[in-house]
Amino acid sequence: MSALRFLALLAVLLATARAGSAARADIVGGRKARRQQFPFLVSLQNQGRHVCGGALVHPLFVLTVASCFQSRNPGIVTVVLGAYDLRRQESSRQRFSVRSISENGYDPQENLNDLLLLQLDREANLTSDVALVPLPPQNATVEPGTSCQVAGWGSRRRGGRLSRFPRVVNVTVTPPDRCRPNNICTRVFTRRGGVCEGDRGTPLVCNGLAHGVASFTLGPCGRGPDFFTRVALFRDWIDSVLNTPSQEHWPEGPPTEPMGGL
Template identity: 45%
Template sequence: MASCLLRTLLPLLVSIQGCLVLSSKIVGGRTAIPHSRPYIVSLQFLGNHICGGTLIHPQFVMTAAHCVSRIIPQLMQVAAGVHDLQNQEPSWQIFNVQHFFLNNYDENLILNDIALIQLDRPATLNENVQVAPLPNQGQSLPMGTQCLAMGWGRLGTDLPISNVLQELNVTVVTFQCREHNICTLAPRQRAGICFGDSGGPLICQGVVHAVDSFIRGGCASQRFPDFFARVSLYVDWINSILKNVEEEEKRKKEEEEESWQASGFPVGSL
């Protein structure tokens, strides 16, 4: 039985490792104050952290499409309220995944690298678990805007991952950037995102403006900016997904209540 399971999972593990080529870590950053970024979550496969994400609704996480495009939803879990991956505190909330939503993701061109994850139940919002606000549809982000990138992952190409959340101040740049991306650099320092933690948020002016997507030329190369998926291009799509799911859940609840009433039992009776 064990060998059969291993043969089943090996191709999937290879696929996940392939997608992690796009993933990101923080190089040259600093340790975040514990639970000071309550909107970031850890996406986990077989108990191991593989990507970051952002809670944008009590039951929805936004992440990079390449983090989930090759994974069966039932094999992923989402952990909110996390600071240290190796220290499961009472603040942790663990969720199973109900569904992935992608928007014409192009793996070859790395276009539309954004996804929504529907959790199996709503998160309990508190001081350690919060929802991050979205920008307006089409909202621009001027060159020179100061932002904050964050994530778990290696502290350098040949260094082990950081078990505690790292963050880095970055500046929005436009050179060599594509119109559907937001690009950043860490001025006057060899720092940036890299392998190990894609899908995490880029927070600018208190809003999650972008999703950590990919790099060029190596980690913190200083020759190329870091690339993020521009969230403002997808706000209408995101809101349509949230609305459709909420309407579907409302319809199911009404049908259940009607079924109870038709059976002759008062609604809510045991």
């Protein structure tokens, strides 16, 4: 990447980060996922409305992104597992409150280290609708050109309604010179496709492992590139949190501004 192009990319990244909730991400150009196809998907909800995604990585912990909580207390969020049809009351669902949160040096100005672990108030009951997603080892890489999947309840276009069912799209990992070292970037090259409003925090699954979590996107929804926090850089830290659950409860408090999607 040339110096001028790199500086231009950095300028856009900074503008995107400062935009906060205005920088959004949903599944664009995808297809309806099958029931139980992604049993690790998490719907983070505020007053019954889906606002961000996440992934169940331990019976007590959900992996998502810190940027979901820039302007809202995580203590008021409901963590919903086993959801599929957001417009129905499903017997498969399990609901939890957030007991505590753990972050690792999140920088909101540049959207760096955009990762968060939510500890649930009790252990999830693992079923065919609620399962764990495996994580990559520390410092593992994903080769450019790798085909991955991302799924979520985001809308199909900016400003559109959230999807009733999770939708999934196949994406391709871009070369490192079109991304940042702490991120994995993806695009859909043959048509419009990718993430947009409502899917921040949803996992990027490559070769069966959650290699990324959706952080932000550049350009219009579905045009990309889409930036995912690189989970493998934080695996040792994630394991340290999972192995030492907190005994303290996250205090609930009044909401400030609406929680941002991507």
